[in-house]
Amino acid sequence: xxxxxxxxxxxxxxxxxxxxxxxxxxxxxxxxxxxxxxxxxxxxxxxxxxxxxxxxxxxxxxxxxxxxxxxxxxxxxxxxxxxxxxxxxxxxxxxxxxxxxxxxxxxxxxxxxxxxxxxxxxxxxxxxxxxxxxxxxxxxxxxxxxxxxxxxxxxxxxxxxxxxxxxxxxxxxxxxxxxxx
Ligand code: IMP
Ligand code: MG
Numbered sequence: 001x002x003x004x005x006x007x008x009x010x011x012x013x014x015x016x017x018x019x020x021x022x023x024x025x026x027x028x029x030x031x032x033x034x035x036x037x038x039x040x041x042x043x044x045x046x047x048x049x050x051x052x053x054x055x056x057x058x059x060x061x062x063x064x065x066x067x068x069x070x071x072x073x074x075x076x077x078x079x080x081x082x083x084x085x086x087x088x089x090x091x092x093x094x095x096x097x098x099x100x101x102x103x104x105x106x107x108x109x110x111x112x113x114x115x116x117x118x119x120x121x122x123x124x125x126x127x128x129x130x131x132x133x134x135x136x137x138x139x140x141x142x143x144x145x146x147x148x149x150x151x152x153x154x155x156x157x158x159x160x161x162x163x164x165x166x167x168x169x170x171x172x173x174x175x176x177x178x179x180x181x
Contacts, residue, residue, distance in 0.1 A: 010157060010167070010174035014149055019159060019172065022148050023051070026128065027058030029146055030098065033126065038062040039096045040122075042088055044113065045069045046168065047102030050160040051130045051148075055100060066090050072109050082112040092120040102160050103131040104147075107139035114142045131156065131173070149173075 041063050043052035056063055069085035097117060104110050110127055117125055128146035135153035151173075157163050158170030167174075 009178055010170075010176050012172050012174050013151065013154070013156060014159075014173040016171045019148075020054070023054045024058055026146050026148055027055055030055075030126075030128065031058075031060050033145075034059075034061045034096060034098070036061055037096050038064065039098050040064045040066055040090055040092060042066045042068055042097060042099045042117070044099065044101045044109075045086075047160045047162065048100045048130070050168070051102060052100040055128070064090060068113075070109060070113070080106070080108060082109055084112075084116070092117060092122045094121065094123050096124045097122040097126070099125070099127045101127065101129045101144075103133060103156070104129050104144055105133050105136045107137050107142060110144065111139045111142040130159070131161075 039059075039061055041052070041056055041059070043049060043065065045067055046069070056065065066088040067086070068088050071083045071085055072079055072081065099113055099117065101110060101113065110129070114125065114127065126145040127142075129144040130148040132144065132147045132150045133153060134150060154175040155163070156173050157167035157176050158173045160168050161173065162168045163176050
């Protein structure tokens with residue numbers, strides 16, 4: 001079997017094994033939060049797909065899966081504007097909701113998600129992010145309830161995260177080494 005190796009383009013930051021361990025720990029925290037209750041789990045596509053697929057399989061309460069497609073990044077820069085490409089269809093009024101996102105960077109996206117979903121009047125709304133890059137934060141008023149890893153101020157790829165739509169399939173998280181303009 002061929003294995004994807006580090007190339008000059010990227011360097012491994014968080015291994016597959018470390019991700020697996022942290023996903024199990026996060027699931028335990030989330031299982032304690034929602035214990036026995038039904039939850040609508042909303043995955044923010046495309047970036048959070050691999051993380052959400054691993055995480056939901058560790059959740060032990062009744063789960064309804066939903067998906068939203070958002071876009072805000074162009075190559076390695078946040079555009080500062082969030083486009084809702086596809087909304088979700090389940091009625092969230094009075095429901096428990098968990099949102100799964102890949103990374104908080106400027107905070108624009110999670111603030112948008114929080115406001116958008118809070119307007120649908122859920123009973124409880126919690127945010128889980130795999131990665132947090134606090135150095136880039138612009139919006140501080142919405143924060144994640146569950147955070148996988150705090151990372152240094154680097155552009156990262158892999159395990160769902162992309163550079164120009166590539167590298168989402170890497171099983172680990174890596175920093176991108178190439179200079180991008
Ligand atoms: P924010 O809106 O600036 O917080 O950025 C969040 C969104 O930008 C995430 O949902 C990602 O899709 C994307 N993003 C932010 N930082 C990175 C990164 O380092 N690598 C890949 N995508 C990123
Ligand atoms: Mg995203």
